[in-house]
Amino acid sequence: MAQPDASCSSVESRAAASRELLLAALEDLSQEQLKRFRHKLRDAPLEGRSIPWGRLERADAVDLAEQLTQFYGPEPALDVARKTLKRADIRDVAARLKEQRLQRLGPSSSALLSVSEYKKKYQEHVLQQHAKVKERNARSVKINKRFTKLLIAPESAALKSEAPGPEEEPQPERARRSDTHTFNSLFRRDEEGQRPLTVVLQGPAGIGKTMAAKKIMYDWASGKLYHGQVDFAFFVPCREMLERPGTWSLADLILDQCPDRSAPVQQMLAQADRLLFILDGADELPAPGPAGATPCADPFEAAGGARVLGGLLSKTLLPRARLLVTTRTAAPGRLPGHQFSPQCAEVRGFSDKDKKKYFYKFFQDARRAERAYRFVKENETLFALCFVPFVCWIVCTVLHQQLELGLDLSRTSKTTTSVYLLFIASVLSSDPAAGHRMQGELRKLCHLAREGVLGRRGQFAEKDLERLELLGSQVQTPFLKKVELPGVLATEVAYQFIDHSFQEFFAALSYLLEDEGPSGAPAGGVRELLQGDAELRCHLVLTRRFLFGLLSAERMRDIEGHFGCVVSERVKQDVLKWVQDQGQGHPRVAPEGAKETKCEEPEEEEEEGEEFDQLLELLYCLYETQEDAFVRQALRGLPELALERLRFSRMDMAALSYCMRCCPEGQALRLVSCGLATAQEKKKKKSLVKRLQNSLSGSTSSQATMRKPQTSPLRPLCEAMTDQHCGLKSLTLSHCKLSDSVCLDLSEALRAAPSLTELCLLQNGLSNGGLRVLSEGLAWPQCRVQKLRMEQPGLQEALQYLVGMLRQSPALTTLDLSGCQLSGPMVTYLCAVLQYPGCHLQALSLTSVELSEQSLEELRAVRTAKPGLVITHPALDGHPEPPNEFCSAL
Numbered sequence: 001m002a003q004p005d006a007s008c009s010s011v012e013s014r015a016a017a018s019r020e021l022l023l024a025a026l027e028d029l030s031q032e033q034l035k036r037f038r039h040k041l042r043d044a045p046l047e048g049r050s051i052p053w054g055r056l057e058r059a060d061a062v063d064l065a066e067q068l069t070q071f072y073g074p075e076p077a078l079d080v081a082r083k084t085l086k087r088a089d090i091r092d093v094a095a096r097l098k099e100q101r102l103q104r105l106g107p108s109s110s111a112l113l114s115v116s117e118y119k120k121k122y123q124e125h126v127l128q129q130h131a132k133v134k135e136r137n138a139r140s141v142k143i144n145k146r147f148t149k150l151l152i153a154p155e156s157a158a159l160k161s162e163a164p165g166p167e168e169e170p171q172p173e174r175a176r177r178s179d180t181h182t183f184n185s186l187f188r189r190d191e192e193g194q195r196p197l198t199v200v201l202q203g204p205a206g207i208g209k210t211m212a213a214k215k216i217m218y219d220w221a222s223g224k225l226y227h228g229q230v231d232f233a234f235f236v237p238c239r240e241m242l243e244r245p246g247t248w249s250l251a252d253l254i255l256d257q258c259p260d261r262s263a264p265v266q267q268m269l270a271q272a273d274r275l276l277f278i279l280d281g282a283d284e285l286p287a288p289g290p291a292g293a294t295p296c297a298d299p300f301e302a303a304g305g306a307r308v309l310g311g312l313l314s315k316t317l318l319p320r321a322r323l324l325v326t327t328r329t330a331a332p333g334r335l336p337g338h339q340f341s342p343q344c345a346e347v348r349g350f351s352d353k354d355k356k357k358y359f360y361k362f363f364q365d366a367r368r369a370e371r372a373y374r375f376v377k378e379n380e381t382l383f384a385l386c387f388v389p390f391v392c393w394i395v396c397t398v399l400h401q402q403l404e405l406g407l408d409l410s411r412t413s414k415t416t417t418s419v420y421l422l423f424i425a426s427v428l429s430s431d432p433a434a435g436h437r438m439q440g441e442l443r444k445l446c447h448l449a450r451e452g453v454l455g456r457r458g459q460f461a462e463k464d465l466e467r468l469e470l471l472g473s474q475v476q477t478p479f480l481k482k483v484e485l486p487g488v489l490a491t492e493v494a495y496q497f498i499d500h501s502f503q504e505f506f507a508a509l510s511y512l513l514e515d516e517g518p519s520g521a522p523a524g525g526v527r528e529l530l531q532g533d534a535e536l537r538c539h540l541v542l543t544r545r546f547l548f549g550l551l552s553a554e555r556m557r558d559i560e561g562h563f564g565c566v567v568s569e570r571v572k573q574d575v576l577k578w579v580q581d582q583g584q585g586h587p588r589v590a591p592e593g594a595k596e597t598k599c600e601e602p603e604e605e606e607e608e609g610e611e612f613d614q615l616l617e618l619l620y621c622l623y624e625t626q627e628d629a630f631v632r633q634a635l636r637g638l639p640e641l642a643l644e645r646l647r648f649s650r651m652d653m654a655a656l657s658y659c660m661r662c663c664p665e666g667q668a669l670r671l672v673s674c675g676l677a678t679a680q681e682k683k684k685k686k687s688l689v690k691r692l693q694n695s696l697s698g699s700t701s702s703q704a705t706m707r708k709p710q711t712s713p714l715r716p717l718c719e720a721m722t723d724q725h726c727g728l729k730s731l732t733l734s735h736c737k738l739s740d741s742v743c744l745d746l747s748e749a750l751r752a753a754p755s756l757t758e759l760c761l762l763q764n765g766l767s768n769g770g771l772r773v774l775s776e777g778l779a780w781p782q783c784r785v786q787k788l789r790m791e792q793p794g795l796q797e798a799l800q801y802l803v804g805m806l807r808q809s810p811a812l813t814t815l816d817l818s819g820c821q822l823s824g825p826m827v828t829y830l831c832a833v834l835q836y837p838g839c840h841l842q843a844l845s846l847t848s849v850e851l852s853e854q855s856l857e858e859l860r861a862v863r864t865a866k867p868g869l870v871i872t873h874p875a876l877d878g879h880p881e882p883p884n885e886f887c888s889a890l
Helices: 011-027 031-042 061-072 074-087 091-105 115-130 180-185 209-221 238-242 250-257 265-270 305-314 352-363 366-378 380-385 389-404 416-428 432-454 462-467 500-513 534-539 541-550 553-563 570-585 606-625 628-635 650-662 679-683 685-695 702-706 715-721 740-752 768-778 799-805 824-834 853-865
Strands: 132-134 140-142 151-154 198-202 232-237 275-280 322-327 343-349 480-485 492-497 640-644 667-672 728-734 758-762 787-791 814-816 843-845 870-872
Touching: 011 061, 011 074, 011 091, 031 061, 031 074, 061 074, 061 265, 074 091, 074 265, 115 209, 115 232, 151 180, 180 209, 198 209, 209 232, 209 275, 209 322, 232 238, 232 250, 238 305, 250 265, 250 305, 275 305, 305 322, 352 366, 352 389, 366 380, 366 389, 380 389, 380 416, 389 416, 416 500, 416 541, 416 553, 432 462, 432 500, 432 553, 462 492, 492 500, 500 541, 500 553, 534 541, 541 553, 541 606, 570 606, 570 628, 606 628, 606 640, 606 650, 628 650, 650 715, 715 740, 740 768, 768 799, 799 824, 824 853, 853 870
Parallel strands: 198 322, 198 343, 232 275, 275 322, 640 667, 667 728, 728 758, 758 787, 787 814, 814 843, 843 870
Antiparallel strands: 132 140, 151 343, 480 492
8 A cells, every 4th residue: 555655744734735636636627627527516515515506617727626625625625526527537537636646645535434424433532531530639530420510691791891881781691500401502593593603601710610611522422412513522721732842733633632643634624613612711821912923824734822722712713613712711802812702601600509419429428428518508608618619629628538537627718718728738737747848848839839820831841840859749649740741752741730720829828938038128029929911910810819818817827837837927018018009090089178070971991991800809809818907907008999890790799898898997989880780680670660669659668668679789798888897988889770679788788887978879770769768778867978979860759758868867968969850849849858957968069950940049048048058059149169078979
């Protein structure tokens, strides 16, 4: 048998040779032969497909060669052409083509399996490869037995790059458990009948994105997913591909995943619309750089990993292929090469029901599973953390070890950092005699982790471990795993952390275990971690959170107790100073005497949104410390916190609420265009509003209309505001579309907030019932609000409750109703209330309110009767300036 030319051994060179052979054969044909060839080609389907006649009718030899190559792939096109030549009775050219093909390329691909036959072989291979998954402790478990369904919310508003306006809030879909139906619906058609080609699965570290992606691969191979839509699916771990040595093409990547090298790659690529690529961890890809790093457009071009993966992600490579992308990034627009419009879904982890299922799957012994689950369930904080599958695994692992050793389960944890620390301590505490040696090895492991995190590297060569004397160490086996990578000449061995989050944890720990340098120098160069360009900051998010978590006094004591290591206090002081410095570029509360500014629609600028995202991330870092005094001191450098265009998740609100619970006196908070509605609330909104509207005329108290309200997403913040240590002075809610349940919780907070003296409610889409319950809160004897700004068009009927509140409010001295609509009778009622003996109002602004002449006369009469009351309106005599004490909201 003839051997193929050595120069045609690679995929791309074989493709080029195929094109040359095909073109040479077709150019040998006369015009009459070419005409017969075109007609016979029309009736020569491969895998049930043939080139449309419109593309063939007037095609010359060059056009035909191009059409054949594009439609069937380079090598299959040779087989189609040879068979078509025989059917057209051009046997001499067919024989010559067969001989030349054998000399240049070896045996015909017709001797290989067809695409449909190879698909079956490939699916069997995928089933074997993905039937078991390795846990972080290297134990292999069957994916069907270990996989526990996750909550996945398609089209989550949390992934939208723009927040909704006050009148166009989308209805978020209910999160569904990740069964076959949910996975199939990821690529469902939209309202216009278009099927998305890119789906983004977003979620925080450890939430289960990778496991879900592998389960999708397994279910596809089992025939449960995308039946009749996807012929081949490929799992692409982006981090490993980026660190793969040398250059490679997409065709090489496909061949590497196939069971042998005889895969019909050209035929696969020719039907790109039937391919699915699962890009796991796409946020690891670097941002587009110079021209040399432009994405690939040719599947046979050998290039670096960033170019090949960037080509897939940007759709310059196989634009018709389907992509399923997993990422930590909070918005798909931040992904490199984001010239696509993906369908998004948010992975939300375990439901309470699935947490219990996971415990029983992990322990297998029902008695121990029940004991461990009951212990965690009784620990509210720990149970809440277990919605993250990886944290749940760590908790189960620690509890399993404690049950095995007969230890007490009473050690509890409040944050992700403390759970990781507890796990590491439980692993390293098995050999107490090796304490001093272990301290040195732990420091070296942390050093290795920091090198990788700052260098964006997750794989390490043996020489890296040898340099740090980690090979064979006590810390290598539990925390580093060996991986084999395809090299240029032979397989290469590398090491990586059992999970990337552990690398980030150890990198953070390295800053606390470093020896202190000279006096006055930053301890451990921690600012290198906290500062840096935007791309690096995004990459280091989890590492920074771990660092803050380790800085709490309790965690620092744990480190010294578990590992015997002395922790540097200077790191904590450096971090505190860095946080306080962040306030220098942020807006401040308007000082006394500042003139009021007009509230305008927030401008939608990407740079501003990025700043707000960084602020939320800073709140997450402070939340991770769980140290009230540190948070209070840190927030003194941030007198005003402004968050804009965010849809708060449960954890977002938890982080914000904790920081507000600890904030210092004089703190201000502004939420602008932030989503606060829930899916359940939207479903019942019409009936709830109807009941509220009907009750306005019949019920003496709005509380009776809300006996069983929906839990509002703002409740954690409202509860934090009532804490006696909360120093929140000013709260602004602008364009946030406050639902009735939010208004109810806010009303309760107004009755007990110890420091809140300024409240601004601007364009929030309040209902009549919502404004009514807020008015009741403001009228409560213990309410301390002194300055109120309300801007809400409409609701003229409900304004009577706000105006009536002035008769009872013990503290309110300044009221701004600019932007509200006041009818003549409402102004008459307002003037009557203003002269009520119990009304303590000193300043009233009606700057942009349209008033009749009669209403103006009534206001002038009030001003004459109460000379101490300053009333501001352009049409009143004297045109006085607004009083200095009005709060400037936006």
